[in-house]
Amino acid sequence: MSESVAPLFKPFKSKKLELDNRIVMAPMTRTFSPGNVPNDLNVEYYRKRAAGGVGLIITEGTCVGHKAANGYPNVPFIYGDAPLVGWKKVVDAVHAEGGKIMPQLWHVGALRRTGVEPDPEVPGYGPSGLVMPGKKRCHEMTESDIADVIAAFAKAAADSKAIGFDGVEVHGAHGYLVDQFFWAGLN
Numbered sequence: 001m002s003e004s005v006a007p008l009f010k011p012f013k014s015k016k017l018e019l020d021n022r023i024v025m026a027p028m029t030r031t032f033s034p035g036n037v038p039n040d041l042n043v044e045y046y047r048k049r050a051a052g053g054v055g056l057i058i059t060e061g062t063c064v065g066h067k068a069a070n071g072y073p074n075v076p077f078i079y080g081d082a083p084l085v086g087w088k089k090v091v092d093a094v095h096a097e098g099g100k101i102m103p104q105l106w107h108v109g110a111l112r113r114t115g116v117e118p119d120p121e122v123p124g125y126g127p128s129g130l131v132m133p134g135k136k137r138c139h140e141m142t143e144s145d146i147a148d149v150i151a152a153f154a155k156a157a158a159d160s161k162a163i164g165f166d167g168v169e170v171h172g173a174h175g176y177l178v179d180q181f182f183w184a185g186l187n
Helices: 040-051 081-096 143-162
Strands: 012-014 017-019 056-063 100-106 130-132
Touching (some): 040 056
16 A cells, blocks of 8 residues: 555544544435435445445535525435434444444525425525625525524534434535625625
8 A cells, every 4th residue: 555545544533533544425415315304225325335434424414403404305304303213324324334424514595495395485594695796585694593593503413413423514615504604795
């Protein structure tokens, strides 16, 4: 093995998280979750990655429990009884293979399109109501809205811990809600 890649295969430890190697699977949206509930297809998909030797799996974006968090069909939620039961099966399968797994907590913000679940009438939510500088298309968030979203992320993190995930990743890029707060033209 080349000396330049050998460190990838060494164990890694950060506080309580111990990985067999330093290979991390980035989140990739699969849209395998009709009704927004992880199912056997999700279980097998993530199990195979753990069995293949991935040290840490970051799941696809999982929508937190806020009415405007989702923007796409068939993406999994990380709130509600059925999605949490589905995710627990995924977590158990990954752990059975010796892997570690974290959900990516996600809110699409201003990029939400009307017509998607859980409430098709809810518009996107954004810091200023803008989807790009000068183009208003969504609900301008109030301080109360912001507090609700923060609470939804906190609940998702607590639920993730309760069902056995090894940590969480907050999706803060690609123009979604957390990222929108960092854009001068949108906030």
